[in-house]
Amino acid sequence: MLAWTIYISFLGVLVLMLLPQGNASAARKIAMLSAVAGLLVALAGFIQAAPEIKLGKIVTVANADWIHSLGIRYDLAADGISLTLVLLTGLAAVAGILFSWNIEHRAKEFFAFYLALIGGVYGVFLSFDLLLLFMFYEIAIVPKYFIIAIWGSTRKEYGAMKLALYSFVGSAMVLVGLIAAYVVSGAHTFNVLELAKYPFPRDFQMWAFPLVFVGFAILAGMWPFHTWAPTGHVAAPTAASMLLAGVVMKLGAYGCLRVAMTLFPEGLEAWKTWVAVLAVIGIVYGAMVALVQKDFKFVIGYSSVSHMGFVLLGLVTLNTIGLSGAVLQMFSHGIIAGLLFAVVGRMVYDRTHTRELSVLAGMNLVKAMPFAAVTFVIAGCASMGLPGFSGFVAELQVLIGAWKAFPTLAVITGIGIVIGVAYTLRAMQKAFFGEAEAQPSEDHDEYHELAPISVPERFGAVMLIGVSLLIGLYPRLLLDVIVPSFNSPLFEWLKKGGAQ
Amino acid sequence: MSYLELLKLAAPETIVVLTALVVLTIDLTSMRGLDTRLRFVIGGMLTCAGCAAAIAWMLVMPAHANALQGMLVVDPLTQLVKIAVLALTIFTVLISIESNFTTHVGEYLALILLATVGMMFLVSAEDILMIFVSLELISLSLYVLAAFNKRYIKSAEAALKYFLFGGMSAAFMLFGLSLLYGLSGSTNLGQIATALAGKELDPLLIVAIVMTVIGFGFKVAAVPFHLWAPDTYQGAPTPSAAFIASGSKVASFFIFAKVMLLGFAGAEGSGAFHAYAAGWVPVIAIVAGLSMILGNVVAIVQSSVKRLLAYSAIAHAGYMLLAVLSHDQQAVASLIYYAVTYGLTTIGAFGVVAVVESGAGDDKLSSFAGLSRRAPVVSLCMMIFMLSLAGIPPLAGFFGKFYVFTEAIKSGAPNLGLLWLVILAIAMSAVSLYYYLQVLKQIYVADATKGTNTQPFLVPWVTQITLAILALGVVLLGCFPGWLVGLIEHAITSSAL
Numbered sequence: 001m002l003a004w005t006i007y008i009s010f011l012g013v014l015v016l017m018l019l020p021q022g023n024a025s026a027a028r029k030i031a032m033l034s035a036v037a038g039l040l041v042a043l044a045g046f047i048q049a050a051p052e053i054k055l056g057k058i059v060t061v062a063n064a065d066w067i068h069s070l071g072i073r074y075d076l077a078a079d080g081i082s083l084t085l086v087l088l089t090g091l092a093a094v095a096g097i098l099f100s101w102n103i104e105h106r107a108k109e110f111f112a113f114y115l116a117l118i119g120g121v122y123g124v125f126l127s128f129d130l131l132l133l134f135m136f137y138e139i140a141i142v143p144k145y146f147i148i149a150i151w152g153s154t155r156k157e158y159g160a161m162k163l164a165l166y167s168f169v170g171s172a173m174v175l176v177g178l179i180a181a182y183v184v185s186g187a188h189t190f191n192v193l194e195l196a197k198y199p200f201p202r203d204f205q206m207w208a209f210p211l212v213f214v215g216f217a218i219l220a221g222m223w224p225f226h227t228w229a230p231t232g233h234v235a236a237p238t239a240a241s242m243l244l245a246g247v248v249m250k251l252g253a254y255g256c257l258r259v260a261m262t263l264f265p266e267g268l269e270a271w272k273t274w275v276a277v278l279a280v281i282g283i284v285y286g287a288m289v290a291l292v293q294k295d296f297k298f299v300i301g302y303s304s305v306s307h308m309g310f311v312l313l314g315l316v317t318l319n320t321i322g323l324s325g326a327v328l329q330m331f332s333h334g335i336i337a338g339l340l341f342a343v344v345g346r347m348v349y350d351r352t353h354t355r356e357l358s359v360l361a362g363m364n365l366v367k368a369m370p371f372a373a374v375t376f377v378i379a380g381c382a383s384m385g386l387p388g389f390s391g392f393v394a395e396l397q398v399l400i401g402a403w404k405a406f407p408t409l410a411v412i413t414g415i416g417i418v419i420g421v422a423y424t425l426r427a428m429q430k431a432f433f434g435e436a437e438a439q440p441s442e443d444h445d446e447y448h449e450l451a452p453i454s455v456p457e458r459f460g461a462v463m464l465i466g467v468s469l470l471i472g473l474y475p476r477l478l479l480d481v482i483v484p485s486f487n488s489p490l491f492e493w494l495k496k497g498g499a500q
Numbered sequence: 501m502s503y504l505e506l507l508k509l510a511a512p513e514t515i516v517v518l519t520a521l522v523v524l525t526i527d528l529t530s531m532r533g534l535d536t537r538l539r540f541v542i543g544g545m546l547t548c549a550g551c552a553a554a555i556a557w558m559l560v561m562p563a564h565a566n567a568l569q570g571m572l573v574v575d576p577l578t579q580l581v582k583i584a585v586l587a588l589t590i591f592t593v594l595i596s597i598e599s600n601f602t603t604h605v606g607e608y609l610a611l612i613l614l615a616t617v618g619m620m621f622l623v624s625a626e627d628i629l630m631i632f633v634s635l636e637l638i639s640l641s642l643y644v645l646a647a648f649n650k651r652y653i654k655s656a657e658a659a660l661k662y663f664l665f666g667g668m669s670a671a672f673m674l675f676g677l678s679l680l681y682g683l684s685g686s687t688n689l690g691q692i693a694t695a696l697a698g699k700e701l702d703p704l705l706i707v708a709i710v711m712t713v714i715g716f717g718f719k720v721a722a723v724p725f726h727l728w729a730p731d732t733y734q735g736a737p738t739p740s741a742a743f744i745a746s747g748s749k750v751a752s753f754f755i756f757a758k759v760m761l762l763g764f765a766g767a768e769g770s771g772a773f774h775a776y777a778a779g780w781v782p783v784i785a786i787v788a789g790l791s792m793i794l795g796n797v798v799a800i801v802q803s804s805v806k807r808l809l810a811y812s813a814i815a816h817a818g819y820m821l822l823a824v825l826s827h828d829q830q831a832v833a834s835l836i837y838y839a840v841t842y843g844l845t846t847i848g849a850f851g852v853v854a855v856v857e858s859g860a861g862d863d864k865l866s867s868f869a870g871l872s873r874r875a876p877v878v879s880l881c882m883m884i885f886m887l888s889l890a891g892i893p894p895l896a897g898f899f900g901k902f903y904v905f906t907e908a909i910k911s912g913a914p915n916l917g918l919l920w921l922v923i924l925a926i927a928m929s930a931v932s933l934y935y936y937l938q939v940l941k942q943i944y945v946a947d948a949t950k951g952t953n954t955q956p957f958l959v960p961w962v963t964q965i966t967l968a969i970l971a972l973g974v975v976l977l978g979c980f981p982g983w984l985v986g987l988i989e990h991a992i993t994s995s996a997l
Contacts (some may be wrong), residue, residue, distance in 0.1 A: 021876070067899075067982045069904070069989055109944075110873075116697070131902075135893035142892055145937065149945045157945065165936060172930040176923055177900070180916060183909045 002045035002126060003076050004063045005038045005135075016112040022109035030334055031111035038118065038336030039090030046083055046481075053080050056478055056487040058193075071188040075129035079488055080481030081257070081327050085125045088334045091467060092246035093118045095338055098460030100239035101345045103151070110151055113143035114239065118329075121247050122124050130178055130259060134171070137251060141167045143246065144240070151237040153349075154295075159228075159235025163244075164457045166218055166228040173215030174255065177208045196262050196490055209267025209341040213260035213275065219252030221308040222275075223282035230301035238345030241297070245304045245337035245493065250330045252309045257326075265493035267387060272316040272405070279316065280409045282309035283416035290396040292425040296348065296355040297342060299427045300340045303383065306416060307391075313413065314398035318494060320365060322401015324482045325394050331478060332382075332390035332471065337378040339464040341452025348431065351450045357427065371453045373432040373462045381493055382425045382468050385417060390471035501567055509567055509574050512554035512582060512928055513620050519550025520613035527606025537598070539605040544597040547609045551586045551593075551616070552682060558583055564995075570626035570688040573929045574736040577995035578735045580987060581623045581754050588747040588847060589616045594966040595851040596739035598858070601649040608648055610742060615641035619751035626689045626762065628677045631755060635673075635719065637749070639666050642744055646736035658735025665718060665728040673715020679708035680763065689762040695765045701778055709764060709780045713787065716759070719752040721810075722817045723790040733810035737802035738857060740818055741806060742850035753839045757824045757832055760784070768827060772811050772917020784825040791818030792928040799935045805853050805863045808847065808935060812889060815932060816842055819925055826911035826918070833988045834903040838985070841888075841896035841977050847887040848970035851963060852878055870941060870948030875957040878944050881971040886936040888974045889928045896977040903985070 012034030016027055016090050049059045061076035078086070082309040089168040096114065101108050116139065123136030137225030141164065148160035182190060200208070218225040229249070233241045261268050293299045314326025352363060382389035385396075395417070402410040469493070471478060486494060506512065506800050531539045563574045589612060602608055614653050618637030625631045645667065647659030681687055683704055684695035694704065717725040735743045760780055769779015776782060795815030801806040820842070823835035853863050860867035872879040888897035905922045977984055 065982075067985065069982065069985050070903070106785075135898075138893050138898075142887065146940075148942055149941060157941065161937065165934060168930045169927075172926045175902075175905075176919075176926050179906050179909055179922070180919065182918065183906065288600070308741050 001041065001048060001061070002078055002086060003351070004041045005045070005090065005122040006076075006126065007124060008034055008037045008041065009115045009346060012115040013112050013119065015415070016115065017106055019108050024074050027108040027111050028097065028101060028103070030074050031115060032094075034115055035090075035093040035097050035118065035283045038122070039416055042086045042090035046087055047077070049078055049083060053078070053083060054484050056484040058128075058490070059487055062489035065130070066129075071133050072190055073129050073313050074132060075191060076126045076132075077128040077261035077365050078157050079490070080483070080485035081254070082125045083097055083481055084327055084420070084478050085247075085254060086122060088250070088331045089121050089125065089247050090322035091119065092243055092334055092338050092385065093462045095241045095342070095396075095464055096239035096246075099239065099242065099342045100454040101456040102346075103237075103239075103456065106150065110147065114226065114243075117143040117147070117243060117248075121251060124134050124251050125254060129190045130192055130195065132173060133255070133259070134178060137174075137255065138171055140251060141171070145428050148232065148236045148242045152235040152240070153237070154234050155231070155395060159231040163228045163232040166225065170215040170218035170225075170252070173211050174259070177212035177215065178259075180204070180208060192258065192262060196492070197284070200264060200266075201212055202266050205264040205267035206270060209260055209264035210271055212264070213256050213268075213271070216252045216255030216260060217275075217312065219249060220256060220312060221249050221282070221305045221311055223278055223285055223305065223309070226282060226286070226305045226308075229300055229305055233304065233341070233428065234297045234463060235296065238350070241300075241341040241345055242338040244298075245341060247309055249304065249333060249355065250311075253308065253315065253326070256312070257315055257323075262490055263492070268316070268493075270320065274410055275316045276313055276402075276406050279309045280412050280416070281369040282312070283413055284419065286338075287416045287419035287423060291419060291426065296344050296357055296360065296427060296431055297341070299357075300337065300344055301498055303340070303423065303475040304333070304337050306420060307337065307383075309416070310395055310398045310413075312404055314408070317398070317401035317405040319401050319404055319493070320483060320486050321397050322405065323494075324441045325397025325399075325401055326478060327479060327482045328390070328475065329398060332394045332468065335468050335471075336379060336382045336389070336391055336462050338384060339375065339461065339468070342457070342460060342464070343372055343376045343379060347375070347453060357430040360431045364434060368450050369453065370463075371458065376428060376432060378465050379481070382465075382472070384421045388469065388472050390468045390475070393472060393475040404458075444493055506567055506572070506919055508561075509563055509565055509572055511561070512557050512586075512618050515554040515557060516550055516586075516613055516617050516620065518551075518611040519547060520617070520643075522550075523547055523613065524606045524610040527609075529727075531570045531606075532783055536600060536603050536605065537852060540599070543605050547613060548590045550613065551590045555583050555586050561978045564624045566626075566821060568627075570690065571630045572621070572624050572632070573626050574624060575995040576991040578624045578696070580991045581750065581836060582620045583617045584836070584843070585616060585623065585751055588843045589613070589743070591844070591847045591966060591970060592739055592743045593748065595742060595847060595963060598960045599737065599739055599854060600858075600965050601651070601737045604648070607644070611645050615645070615743070616747065617992050618749055622755050623833035625755065626758065627687050628680060628689065628692075628763070629687045631759065632670075632674060633675060633901075635752075636670065637750055639719075642740070642748060645740040645743065646732055648740060649737045652662065652735070654731075654735035656735075658732040661731045662728050662736075669718030669725060670717050672711050676708045676711025676715060679704055679711065683715060689759060690765050692744065693765040696764070701767060701769075705767060705978075706778075709767065709783060710760065712931065713780065716752065716756040718788055719882045720749060720756060720817045720820070721814050723794045723814060723819060724787075726791070726794070726814045726817075729814060730807050730810040733813070734804055734806045734863075736861075738806065738854040740852050741809075742847045745809070745846045745850065748756055749813075750836075750839040751844050753820055753824070753835060756788065757835055758791065759895045760776045760824055761827050761832070771825060771921070772915070773920045775915075775917055781827070782983045783827045784821050785918075788818045788821035788825065789823065789921060789924055791815060792925055796928045796931045796935075799932070802935070803865050805856075805865060805868065805939060806850075808865075808939070809853070811848070812932065812935070815928065818928075819901060819904055822908045822918075822921060822925060824907045826904075828907070828911060830908040830989075830991050831904075833985065833992055834900070834907045836988050837981070837985055838989065840905050841900050841974065844970055844977075845885050845888045845974055848881060848967055848974070849889070851967050852882040853961055855957065855963060865942050867936065868942040869946040872945040874948070874955070875959050876968060878957070878959055881967040882943060884971040884974055886940050888978065890933045890936040892933075895976070896974045896981070899978050899981040901925075903981070958994050
């Protein structure tokens with residue numbers, strides 16, 4: 001059932017390609033249809049698979065021979081982690097289309113690339129054959145380049161190429177590690193369950209773990225490999241920044257967990273402190289840099305780096321509460337960052353044509369766009385980690401986990417959270433509640449010309465806020481499937497070495 | 501062995517030779533007064549029919565024989581490679597049909613067919629004499645094909661460079677082969693290996709190895725014997741360049757691997773990190789590494805797409821050499837898979853270049869600007885070709901690389917001796933993405949430059965269909981590589997390579 005999320009997305013790509021040029025309205029309807037269908041399938045699949053997953057099982061979605069002579073199988077399966085992220089992908093896909101309803105320029109191609117990206121992301125989260133996972137991973141990266149380079153804004157070609165090259169360097173590292181693991185194990189399979197059973201020699205793990213982990217972590221925005229993220233986010237069109245922060249960065253974190261950490265537990269044990277240190281640097285550094293940005297979108301871009309630091313920190317705590325917090329944080333950040341980018345990119349920038357905080361401060365946007373202001377305030381609260389929103393539950397769990405594993409680092413992380421509050425409030429204040437200066441009359445006219453917030457935008461914002469609140473108030477919806485997954489055979493290593 | 505039997509074994513080659521003669525005769529006698537395009541269509545169809553007939557013959561009459569001590573070896577493996585070469589020839593002819601660089605249609609097609617015959621004999625040869633003769637047949641035909649655009653001075657330059665370098669390297673190879681004969685007293689690869697077995701790696705053998713590698717290195721355009729490639733690819737008529745880059749590559753790589761595996765069996769040495777041992781493997785490892793680095797790095801700065809494809813070809817030669825130096829059956833399978841899919845992709849890419857050349861006048865990167873809005877189908881095909889060359893899954897190029905790299909690491913197992921070379925290769929393919937994306941950026945992102953015509957291209961339907969088939973093939977071979985891999989492996993096991 002869940003496999004249809006992938007097929008529906010690629011089917012959407014095919015239909016869009018056959019569509020005649022220049023029919024933007026039909027293109028977005030087809031894209032919307034495909035994304036909604038994907039979300040519904042993801043939801044239905046979630047409900048259907050949840051009972052088994054709660055018992056700590058892994059649900060097989062599809063399993064067929066693919067390349068027999070190399071032992072590669074078309075093996076799709078799901079545990080609670082994949083399920084959560086598939087759901088996130090569905091939500092982000094629908095939201096992204098809602099917030100790009102105004103795209104007219106080469107709309108057909110835009111949505112074709114968009115759906116190809118979504119299809120690839122679904123595929124990554126569902127693949128249990130590592131070569132298949134790698135394949136979907138790369139499929140997800142290529143459309144990214146075109147979406148940013150064609151429909152982006154500020155320094156779009158630079159941002160797009162930087163993102164593409166960073167991603168490919170990362171995936172090249174992953175590929176080396178995967179092939180080496182395949183050959184060393186001699187198991188003639190890429191199945192993650194099989195490979196996880198194989199005790200790789202310690203020497204091998206010592207270099208293979210950092211190679212694969214960093215390869216994926218580049219896409220997760222790990223400091224110091226995060227520099228693609230702010231430029232990429234800023235250059236990207238709204239829907240693409242939403243996806244980039246919402247799901248693509250999660251691909252990296254998911255890869256770290258599913259591939260690097262699962263295959264090479266000894267390497268993980270040896271390197272985990274280093275990863276934790278880098279993650280915490282990312283949290284604090286990202287927040288500090290966000291504090292001084294002049295461009296509204298850069299603030300959100302760096303905040304993503306900071307929030308992804310929580311994910312990485314949670315992953316290496318190696319205890320169930322930290323790990324499940326990390327997965328929850330992936331979901332939560334996907335929703336909240338999507339919302340923030342939607343406000344900045346679509347609601348504000350598309351109307352005012354500027355993202356300079358100092359310029360925005362003079363526009364008194366809270367009067368001009370009350371809806372955008374309210375949305376941003378709510379999203380900002382969620383991003384700061386106010387109780388009641390999903391971010392709070394997730395970051396709290398990560399912190400508790402980190403407290404058990406790395407007390408010192410947990411304290412430093414606290415500083416990051418405080419700065420997080422500061423930069424969000426600063427951006428909020430400057431962008432929406434700036435003192436309305438005595439404006440020349442022409443500015444005044446401009447201020448009246450701002451188009452009203454459209455229905456799709458309202459709908460998307462309400463949806464994302466609703467989801468964040470829902471998970472914040474009742475996190476068990478997701479935690480009930482995430483936590484048991486850490487008892488599945490895939491996480492044997494967690495019990496052996498990771499308890500402390 | 502009677503002549504009739506021999507003729508039966510060599511029937512596919514015979515069919516192709518006859519086709520060449522027929523095409524030449526018809527064109528020279530009865531089509532003189534016709535329009536060039538019509539002549540190209542009729543001649544091209546005849547050529548394709550001849551190649552198809554040869555393929556059909558091999559499919560219907562599978563044979564297994566070794567005539568005249570390795571002069572003509574017919575077995576499932578060689579037949580498979582010949583079919584691949586013929587298929588590549590057909591595609592080359594199909595993208596030539598709409599070209600207008602020459603009025604000598606008959607000669608052009610006949611030369612392509614003669615080169616194809618050379619490739620077929622080359623694939624079937626296990627005798628160094630036969631190998632050399634076939635290589636010369638290919639090379640001489642290709643020199644002329646490169647010079648075929650008589651109205652364009654660079655075409656002459658391309659051919660002259662190709663010829664001078666080719667002649668030189670042929671001399672090197674002949675020298676190497678003669679040493680080999682002197683060492684072993686035989687021209688048959690198997691017997692050479694037997695005679696050399698157990699011998700020390702004496703200086704004479706080393707010279708023979710190096711000379712042979714130089715000769716083949718030229719054919720496959722590996723660094724440092726690549727100097728001809730950029731100029732030749734750029735100057736030669738586009739279909740000729742496509743042919744040089746595809747069919748000729750497949751045949752040359754196949755025979756390169758065969759000579760190394762069969763002829764120099766026992767003198768492999770080792771190119772493993774920290775476990776170096778003299779032999780032909782380290783020599784090729786160095787050539788492969790240099791090719792990957794130079795090809796990929798220099799391609800970045802090219803502004804002519806044909807030149808860019810030439811450097812990319814050099815880089816890909818490096819990847820394929822990885823398969824040669826892994827020297828086992830599986831590695832040969834990966835080599836054939838790689839070479840065939842690479843050939844298909846390259847013909848496609850050159851086909852797109854030909855479309856742009858006929859529409860915009862040259863093959864500059866800037867001429868590709870805005871192509872996606874002027875010729876959407878062709879652009880989509882080019883995207884598939886470029887991404888496949890860059891090694892993006894699920895396209896054929898990715899699987900080819902994956903297969904070759906896996907075999908290379910396996911051959912150095914259990915201590916992963918060749919890992920250093922594979923890491924280099926994978927790192928370099930990440931670099932390669934940059935310049936392939938440059939092409940795609942022009943096509944999809946950039947707008948057509950001001951002042952130029954932005955009307956849609958009128959792409960002939962033959963070209964569109966050919967390109968679409970090639971693109972579809974690249975996608976399908978990438979999504980379902982098992983089919984071709986299975987065929988190749990089956991052929992290899994039943995041929996006892």
